[in-house]
Amino acid sequence: MSIAEQMGRVLQRTSISVNIKERLDFSCAMFDSRGGLVANAPHIPVHLGAMQEAVQFQLAHLGGDIREGDVILSNHPSAGGSHLPDMTVITPVFWKGVETPVFFVASRGHHSDIGGLTPGSMPPMSQTLEDEGACVYSFKLVKAGIFDEAGVTQILEAPGKIPGNSGTRNLSDNLSDLKAQVAANHKGILLIKGLIKEYSLEVVQAYMGFIQQTAEQSVRELMKNVAKKVEGRLYAEDQLDDGSPIVLTVTLDPADGTAVFDFTGTSPQVIGNLNAPRAITMSAIIYCLRCMVGYDIPLNQGCLIPVKTVIPVGSVLDPFPGAAVIGGNVLTSQRIVDVIFKAFSTCAASQGCMNNITFGSAEGGSYETVAGGSGAGPNWHGRSGCHSHMTNTRITDPEIIENRYPVVLDEFSLRVGSGGRGQFNGGDGVIRKLRFRRPQTLCCLTERRSTRPYGMAGGGPGSKGRNTLMKSPTNHVINLGGKCAVEVAPGDVFILETPGGGAWGAPNEDGSETGSTDVKRARKTAFKGSVQEYRRMQESA
Secondary structure (H helix, E strand, C coil): CHHHHHHHHHHHHHCCCHHHHCCCCEEEEEEECCCCEEEECCCCHHHHHHHHHHHHHHHHHHCCCCCCCCEEEECCHHHCCCCCCEEEEEEEECCCCCCCCCEEEEEEEECCCCCECCCCCCCCCCCEHHHHCCCCCCEEEEECCEECHHHHHHHHHHHHHCCCCECCCCHHHHHHHHHHHHHHHHHHHHHHHHHHHHHCHHHHHHHHHHHHHHHHHHHHHHHHHHHHHCCCEEEEEEECCCCCEEEEEEEEECCCCEEEEECCCCCECCCCCCCCCHHHHHHHHHHHHHHHCCCCCCCCHHHHCCEEEECCCCECCECCCCECCHHHHHHHHHHHHHHHHHHCCCCCCCCCCCCEEEEEECCEEEEEECCECCCCECCECCCCCECCCCCCCCCCCHHHHHHHCCEEEEEEEEECCCCCCCCECCCCEEEEEEEECCCEEEEEECCCCCCCCCCECCCCCCCCCEEEEECCCCCCEEECCCEEEEEECCCCEEEEECCCCCCECCCCCCCCCCCHHHHHHCCCCCCCHHHHHHHHHHHCC
């Protein structure tokens, strides 16, 4: 885990884009010789489970054509990608006397523009994958130690050949961040080799296996405990704002602690971009399992060994090649998590959205995911104004966003009262107002604008989100809906109100909030060990 953390530190320090350097929209991890996730830093959950599939795909695709000095680039959903702006850089780790890689290291970073229909490469109305930017199935970014700048530039500018689309609008940032990802991977290689030199390859590989076995045993124990409390199967479903259902049936085996996660009944692939690649569903499952186990273990492949998944091909959770997926990674993923936690009665619904806001012009674009309320649980209140579940990024600092982009941040505050009310209250969402100084294209890609985050055990739902635009100079307010791409003029103000989280438990009979006794019972999160150290280092940057 420490190796992955230090990789992330190098990536943050050597990158240049706001998205990676400031917002920390990246993940680093290490994998065994078969591509199985061994350990990761506490980065972005939606990246980490999917990265395993990306590494395993390249192993199968390239076979023996992976050599020392090679670095592989990929972002295609069919190759273990999440969505196209998430560029994955994979580097094999070789050891003397062994012909094949003994480990892999990888970093996945969100590039704020890789071309496509709109600035920021998050087009709300995309219907095909090619609308969403540069697409890389498998490309040797570095071959025999040489960075192929001409080749990757050609890839990043290729979307401009499609009518109505553009190539990348910020090539220099793309190249700098890709080089930073290569540097981060190199740091990981040096640390792994140092570990092997000190303890031997056999010992290091053995302990990597022990880490995965511990995770497997923890999940089996979880499933056995759940099976003792319920009879038959677990079931849950929820709907996206367009009405598409996500359905989950969990069948538990109390004898050996295995489970079948069956998504049969989930909506077919949609015409828009809420389709989530299969790797995203796997990320959601492994994240939820890690949250529910009662031990402090690294998130890794071992969590999935006791779990069989049934995901209908051609559904919104496993779309056909070529389907638009930009929203599946950032919106549908959150709803999958809510459905899993609902089935296990873990907690009420979170804001169920990442509140994706992009704006820009031909000169480049800005991208942010904005916080909301998290759901309450059996003995805790939901957190207010936080990133939850599959996202774990920072918000852009006011000084940074106003210096780098033509906007003024008028307000950033909690949306008081937007969390559900109950014995334990849901967290409140936020209000974020951006005033534009130059003409820009504004894109909103959001959910929970027509459905409310549900409460559980009698708790109230959180408030829906809302996206509005106040036009200058009339101050007329226009409801933009959940998904839109609009042109804004100088003086226009975009007002984002994010959803609150659902509550847990029926409120007190007199309508008052939870009493002090319950507050004392509420579970408090204690940051400790490597998580605390990682947070301290990031905040000091």
